[in-house]
Amino acid sequence: MTTPDWMPPGVDAELPSAARIYDYLLGGAHNFASDRAVADRLLAVDPGVRRIATLNRAFLRRAVLFLMSQGIRQFLDLGSGIPTVGNVHEIAHQVDPSTKVAYVDYEAVAVAHSEMILAGVDNTAILMADVTEPHLVLDSPKIRGLLDFDQPIGLLALTLFHYIPPQRKPFQVIAAYRDALAPGSHLAVSHFTDDLVHSTGDGLVDTMKTTQNNVFPRSKDEITQLFAGFDLVDPGLVPISLWRPETTMDGGDDPSRDGQYAGVARKK
């Protein structure tokens, strides 16, 4: 019996999860042997994946700080994963502890873990929901109780949409969130693409098939469509290391191996 692509994974430590693989690649220990095995296989296919993970997390940090600089004080982090190092609330609260951060993920372990981490942290919430059912998220009392949708919100969808298969209608999903946001809200996206890997993308995709999360890489044009109804801020949709790097260190080596495109945009 195969699990359909869109099925929320439920609880299964045996089945490797994207969230825990990602944690391992970032140097965390919130993972199981099965996750590490897949991560090692990914590294064998493309040693650059650790860098891809790191670059993503660094982009998360820069994006959150950029949004804070734009006056955003509320975040909705879709597909937030397990709270590994440098979570959104940690970054934001350093600047302004009154910033509200709502996390959403559909993986039970990630959610349980987030609850542990967030217990006693003010201005945060974690919701277990499938982000491809936007109304479940947008109408949730947890989310509505924390975020004020009349004020701008920073919507984060990092390394998320490439887990969403075409039949779950990713573009309609993002449109539903967009429509719920006040003008001045921002959307930050990072998305896996075949354009920016040197190993064959298939190798990574096939490896991820053994996990709870299949991967659907998309082209630059397709990813740009996620921003419909938003205006991309400079420098637009670019290889992730080139998005407003702080120092050359963020850029590191070769952007053509970045794995992901990233961009931030403002709702009209």
Add this chain to the structure above:
Amino acid sequence: MSSQGRDERVALARTWARAIGSTVYVPMSAVELHEYLLDLITTLFDTVAAEPFTAAPAAELGRRLVRAKFTGHETLQQSIAVLSDALLAESGSADRVVAMMGELAAGYAEAIRGWTLDQQEEVKRALLDATRRSEAELRESENRFREVVTSSALGIAITDLEGKFLQTNPALAEIIGCKPADFEQRVLTDLFSVATRGQVANAFRADGPDRMITKAELVKDDGDEVWANVALSLLRDDDDAPSYLVAMVQDNSELELLQRQIETLTSKDGLTGMHNRQFFKSRVESVLGRAAPGHAITLLHIDIDNFSVVNHGFGYEAGDELLVSIADKLQRVFADEKAEFGRIDGDEFAVLVENGPTTPSTEDMIRAVHAELAEPVYLGEHGIAVGASIGAVGRLWSTDAVEFFGAAQSALRKAKRSGLRQWSDYDKPEDATEKADFERAAMLAGAFETGEVTLDYSPVVRLSDRKGVGVLAGVVWQPRDAEVIAHDDCVRLAELTGLSVQVGPWLLGEACGHLPIWQALAATANAKESVLRVRLSRAQSADGDLVAAVNEAVARSAVGPEFLQIAFDTSAVAEGLGTAPDNLFTVASNGVRVALHSFRGGPLELDLLAGSEARSVVLTDVFGDVRPPQRSADSALVLGTVELVRAVARIGAEVCVDGVRDEEEAAWWSDHGVHTATGLVFGDPGDVHDMMARFSDAG
């Protein structure tokens, strides 16, 4: 500290930062990281240069690396490589550097062990929490579900795909009147009557709808049968393959009983749910009263032909079942209309239609009713079709309901007199043969559906040279478990039930499909005769839909209409039964050759022939068992026959003789100017292949 030294440290911090960054995600900005590392480097340089020397502070540095989350796989290794080179250059003492790096590694290892254990502990706890929660949710939802199922008044069962019960609730056992354990021996369809089982079985089909609601008849353990609403859902697994069936059964027998009592007392016919006579009349009255003066209203009075056949042949219960299905059918025909329905007598129905813009013509309505009723209804395994006589009236100038009703009734009487689709004279079957006939007649419709009725051809032979020039098409019925019933008997039975007007078009349509074959074969015999002949019964000859059926069949055959000959029943045309005379005229003007069969002669019939388009007559069984060749040439019979053939020839028509039994008879007819003949002497009847074989044998 020299400025030279400071530059070196800044450079070292940059190198180290890059080394760390390649091994782990660092949750701080480049500047922050740089400052952090510079601080560590200062301590290291102080330590390596300190007198007296102790390596111990390096251990704390190792711990600080972990605290800052520089915990990557190779972070330590990379750090040591970068640092030892720099420290060696600074101090020149390899011993010191080795000692310090040992301390640093030890501190790091100790810290990271604790950190890893913490994180592992954390994630395990998260896993446990999540598992516990999802199990609790599952349990809770199962409990809720069980509670609903157990306390439900609906009977609920979950079965596998074979219908074996996996779970049932108390209500189901109660409805059926059995013990819960009794379900082990049964499958789902066992709970339903044989007649309605099929509906339930349908729900198991993978290609069917996943959810259906139907009415089916439950068979209780005490033998009672009750109608129940049944909802059936097919559950599929993740691969979309069916895995379970959930059935919910609502026993509404008691409710229904009560409803029926109330209805019979008031307005409804208990059996069919239609208005009863009294109420229907009052409905007519009020509809007439409220409709605008110019508004068209149609009243149909429908009398089921010889309904008693069913009651006699199959019993009253079957009769009731048939009435219910007739009521359903009527309601279906008028589903799109604003209509009211009444069962106004045992086998009489009435429909009142308030015409709308899309309401069909009265004629089309009647045709639709006939067509729907002709679809057989299955009582057990017998398919029964009924005919009906229908009287129809449009709204009269007056708004008097009694008058309106009366007009519909007299239209009905007229329809009955025309003999269409009804079986007069057979109201009281008295002996066993008749009863058997009725039973078979009622089953004939089903036989058409199941393919038991097929075409049956007989060769038509030109007597002058005995060449086959065409075929006569008929039907033959091979019932599953009884003897073959030949064409004439089939037609007689079909006439009994009014089915024969359906048989005619069927026969025409099927046979015309073969017309090109007959045309090709006849061409070899150089025949000018029509190659395919069909004889119509009385009712078929008089049927108002005949012309359309003929046109359709001819169009299908894709050859000219002149290759087809249709013989009308002489008496039907002579009497003006139904639309028989019009039919003959119209069919002939469309180019089909027409003939009169069962022609008996006599002044009136000869006159009819002379005035009609028929250019051929068929003498059928003219003499019964008597054969002209065996009579003396001057007997009245022979003289009369010879005279008849001559009279027909004088009018310009040909004679065809049916039922020729032997060569002697054939020769006699030939000598007396008869043109073509059919009969056993020319070969047994058979299907299209038999005929083709025969024609090619004959050359």
